[in-house]
Amino acid sequence: MMGMAENCKKLNSDVYKIVAHMFGRKDQLFYRNTISRYRISEIDYIQHCKDGKEMEKIYHVLLSGEEGVYPHLIEAAEERLRQLKPKSKWLRKTCPDLEGWVTNISRHNKELETRKNDETRSDTAVRIPKKLEDVPVRNREKRISSINYSAWDKYDPDTEILKMELAEEKEKMGVIEKQKRPKPKKSVSFNKYPTEAEAVYASNREKEKGNEFFKAGDYDEALQCYTNSISSKPCVNNLNNRAVTYLKLKQYELALEDCDRVLTIERDNVKAYTRKGEALEKLERYQEALDCAEFAVQKDPNNGVAQELAERVRKRCENKLTNTRMKIIEIE
Amino acid sequence: MVDLLQKPQIICHTQKSLDYAIHDVKWIPCSAKFIAVGGKSNGAGIVEIYALTGEGVEKRGEFCKKEHFKCATFDASSLRNRHLATGDFAGRLQVWDLEDNLVPIYKTTEHKAVINAIDGVSGAMSGCGAPEIVTGSRDGKILEVLWYGIFVKKILPVAKFLATEGTTGRDCWAVAFGNTYNNEERVVAAGYDNGDIKIFDLNTMKVRWSKCVKNGWGFSLTEKNIPMNKLVATTLESKIHCFDVKTYHPKKGISMCNRKSTQFDNLDGKTLAAKPRDIYDDRRFRNSVPLEIVRILYTISIIQSDGWKKTDEIPYGVAGELTMLQNTVVSEQPVTSFDWCADKMGLSVCSSYDQSIRVLITTKLKYH
Numbered sequence: 001m002m003g004m005a006e007n008c009k010k011l012n013s014d015v016y017k018i019v020a021h022m023f024g025r026k027d028q029l030f031y032r033n034t035i036s037r038y039r040i041s042e043i044d045y046i047q048h049c050k051d052g053k054e055m056e057k058i059y060h061v062l063l064s065g066e067e068g069v070y071p072h073l074i075e076a077a078e079e080r081l082r083q084l085k086p087k088s089k090w091l092r093k094t095c096p097d098l099e100g101w102v103t104n105i106s107r108h109n110k111e112l113e114t115r116k117n118d119e120t121r122s123d124t125a126v127r128i129p130k131k132l133e134d135v136p137v138r139n140r141e142k143r144i145s146s147i148n149y150s151a152w153d154k155y156d157p158d159t160e161i162l163k164m165e166l167a168e169e170k171e172k173m174g175v176i177e178k179q180k181r182p183k184p185k186k187s188v189s190f191n192k193y194p195t196e197a198e199a200v201y202a203s204n205r206e207k208e209k210g211n212e213f214f215k216a217g218d219y220d221e222a223l224q225c226y227t228n229s230i231s232s233k234p235c236v237n238n239l240n241n242r243a244v245t246y247l248k249l250k251q252y253e254l255a256l257e258d259c260d261r262v263l264t265i266e267r268d269n270v271k272a273y274t275r276k277g278e279a280l281e282k283l284e285r286y287q288e289a290l291d292c293a294e295f296a297v298q299k300d301p302n303n304g305v306a307q308e309l310a311e312r313v314r315k316r317c318e319n320k321l322t323n324t325r326m327k328i329i330e331i332e
Numbered sequence: 333m334v335d336l337l338q339k340p341q342i343i344c345h346t347q348k349s350l351d352y353a354i355h356d357v358k359w360i361p362c363s364a365k366f367i368a369v370g371g372k373s374n375g376a377g378i379v380e381i382y383a384l385t386g387e388g389v390e391k392r393g394e395f396c397k398k399e400h401f402k403c404a405t406f407d408a409s410s411l412r413n414r415h416l417a418t419g420d421f422a423g424r425l426q427v428w429d430l431e432d433n434l435v436p437i438y439k440t441t442e443h444k445a446v447i448n449a450i451d452g453v454s455g456a457m458s459g460c461g462a463p464e465i466v467t468g469s470r471d472g473k474i475l476e477v478l479w480y481g482i483f484v485k486k487i488l489p490v491a492k493f494l495a496t497e498g499t500t501g502r503d504c505w506a507v508a509f510g511n512t513y514n515n516e517e518r519v520v521a522a523g524y525d526n527g528d529i530k531i532f533d534l535n536t537m538k539v540r541w542s543k544c545v546k547n548g549w550g551f552s553l554t555e556k557n558i559p560m561n562k563l564v565a566t567t568l569e570s571k572i573h574c575f576d577v578k579t580y581h582p583k584k585g586i587s588m589c590n591r592k593s594t595q596f597d598n599l600d601g602k603t604l605a606a607k608p609r610d611i612y613d614d615r616r617f618r619n620s621v622p623l624e625i626v627r628i629l630y631t632i633s634i635i636q637s638d639g640w641k642k643t644d645e646i647p648y649g650v651a652g653e654l655t656m657l658q659n660t661v662v663s664e665q666p667v668t669s670f671d672w673c674a675d676k677m678g679l680s681v682c683s684s685y686d687q688s689i690r691v692l693i694t695t696k697l698k699y700h
Contacts, residue, residue, distance in 0.1 A: 098345075102385070106364055108362050198411045201361070201675070204675070205674070
């Protein structure tokens with residue numbers, strides 16, 4: 001029993017230290033061991049905890065499930081947090097911008113409802129099923145019956161093997177050909193959508209598709225989707241995303257255009273500046289790149305990407321600077 | 333590895349108890365409303381419209397019809413006329429205008445048994461071909477209907493897939509459209525209760541691929557409007573199969589990876605809803621006492637994007653791997669249906685056997 005009490009005290013100080021470093025994540029492993037060792041007394045600790053902030057951190061770590069899922073601990077932590085700090089943001093479980101979204105989408109909804117029309121016409125004709133070319137049934141060569149000795153005399157195994165190999169090759173080539181044939185691309189003619197809501201909807205769907213292709217590394221498809229999205233409704237996000245896709249595809253001029261377009265819409269967009277900086281760097285226009293990078297860093301000092309970009313470009317710029325010597329004049 | 337502090341959380345935003353058995357819930361596209369379809373205890377089918385408001389959900393309207401409704405979809409109708417296509421227990425496929433719901437805009441009674449699954453395509457997007465609805469029912473038939481709207485009251489189905497004459501068709505449990513990235517291509521995938529999954533190519537009207545997983549329940553194709561990419565199927569005994577249907581090797585067929593949910597035994601898997609990139613929600617329930625529902629999110633990581641293992645120099649698809657992102661118990665009765673909201677990432681609605689609907693929010697999905 002004494003051991004347990006001592007362990008309790010030790011737990012308090014240890015856990016406190018660790019909780020304090022939580023977001024630094026330095027003592028993850030330590031915390032895990034501590035928790036597993038002193039698990040029995042953890043609930044007591046939670047229930048006797050007096051510090052709201054510490055409680056928040058414990059709750060956050062428990063939720064993330066780093067050291068395992070303890071639903072009873074989570075409940076106890078939530079209870080305690082509610083008692084200690086009822087206004088804590090961790091208790092605020094709703095999506096922070098849900099209300100904003102609801103008003104936004106209701107606006108679109110109203111628009112669609114007022115513009116409802118009675119006829120639904122389809123722009124495209126019904127698909128006519130393609131007549132599949134009849135796969136020519138391969139003439140099964142007549143099997144040589146076992147009593148047909150004269151045929152067997154003429155039979156040559158080597159040529160047969162060659163024939164089989166050729167047939168296989170042909171099949172392989174056929175398959176490869178078929179797969180090399182480029183898939184017919186979606187031919188979309190984006191007529192202007194009659195309602196703003198529809199345009200936004202289509203634009204968002206295409207943008208999401210583009211995002212997924214981008215994450216999977218399929219930049220060509222992503223480009224196609226973003227282009228579709230932009231032709232439905234250009235907006236800052238679409239253009240930014242397409243710019244970075246162009247960067248990946250090494251088409252720097254086009255990336256530059258897109259970034260400029262973003263900047264005409266929204267003058268202070270940090271992402272656009274960083275992307276523009278990267279594009280300019282690849283185009284070897286270092287001075288301009290430096291300007292963009294510095295602007296980005298100024299706007300968002302925590303942006304690692306912008307800072308690295310600025311470093312690289314600055315070095316390049318300095319290489320180009322002529323050596324200027326400073327004259328030292330002694331003043332008497 | 334999933335960054336542990338960025339693990340998605342599934343939170344129940346609001347909950348509402350209803351007085352009828354709910355069979356399906358769907359979001360109304362481009363709005364903060366959803367519908368719940370089901371059947372009352374007096375035998376009438378009911379469709380109710382709910383809206384998400386500041387405090388919770390409030391009912392905006394309802395209408396009752398003769399038969400219980402089993403499934404519904406908005407996917408075949410355009411955004412300006414958001415018509416609801418429903419399948420009911422008598423095998424009728426009807427399309428309703430939610431505001432003017434005395435008489436259905438379109439009705440067909442080709443099916444003779446309950447319509448188990450319905451899917452629509454190309455309503456809101458252009459360039460994907462004509463809008464269509466496909467239904468699968470217990471009599472083993474799959475029906476595909478061209479959706480032209482009010483003008484054509486009597487329109488015959490465009491395509492039917494039946495069991496061969498003389499044999500009884502197996503129950504069809506799930507249907508899904510896919511590969512609709514341009515005006516010509518379209519496939520329908522269908523799952524039967526004996527575990528058959530068939531993909532019908534509507535262009536050539538032939539079976540493109542078929543596979544038997546031991547027992548079937550439900551599936552979906554990722555992202556209808558892109559060239560067919562992945563098909564995920566769930567079965568009884570809690571197995572999830574993921575097929576890469578993009579590349580078809582003539583000898584080996586389609587590559588597959590599967591995963592058994594190891595946490596719960598005797599689990600029945602149910603249909604999935606796909607939402608941003610390969611994130612599936614999977615509703616399950618435990619057979620042992622006490623019954624609980626668990627919601628599991630899976631993500632499919634694509635090992636190589638154009639992943640082709642070159643065996644014999646013909647590309648062979650790589651199915652990727654399924655990793656579980658999160659699971660939560662949301663209610664004490666099994667979850668009957670689930671739908672992600674297309675307009676807001678992470679927002680979803682689900683219904684369960686305890687006759688209640690819950691609006692759920694899943695956080696941190698954008699990291700995955």
